[in-house]
Amino acid sequence: QKEVEQNSGPLSVPEGAIASLNCTYSDRGSQSFFWYRQYSGKSPELIMFIYSNGDKEDGRFTAQLNKASQYVSLLIRDSQPSDSATYLCAVNTNAGKSTFGDGTTLTVKP
């Protein structure tokens, strides 16, 4: 079992819809959780981070964390074609080590 698991996709949504991306992790000692967006051939770009259980909203993005279920998700509202990318979930331990999932590829169709 991988330490951080994501559905590889591809996930396809129409423009304007809500895209829902999910991530589970195995280390209960994980302290912080990050979502990155990565365009093909580029490096990861931080979208959001979340530390506490519950929801955190930033513009069209909402991160949700449930530590009891070891689950973190990212919702993208009003999806745009420019949101088409691979979304990486990363989990940090107290030592600062980041463990990444293999990403979910999102395609937003006009």
Next chain:
Amino acid sequence: ETGVTQSPTHLIKTRGQQVTLRCSSQSGHNTVSWYQQALGQGPQFIFQYYREEENGRGNFPPRFSGLQFPNYSSELNVNALELDDSALYLCASRHQAGGGSDTQYFGPGTRLTVL
């Protein structure tokens, strides 16, 4: 722009050779991490340097080594290159103030191809 730069952008080497990749962190960032990202996979943690000392390492053999310098630059060295070392190598820097919750900023990466 994250303020983190890497060089070179692309590199082609042959099996058995050695390579040095470079990273320049944001000013004031005392921690740099290096990652290997193979095609279709997420970044894999190689190691982390804090104040010029290695303080964390992933499942990579000793032929992967690094250095961090006082001027916020760092190096990743790979000896005896193998075909499977072909990947995007990413460095990420952050200011470690305590715990693991600090945000890290990625450089653009170096694409290494081993023939």
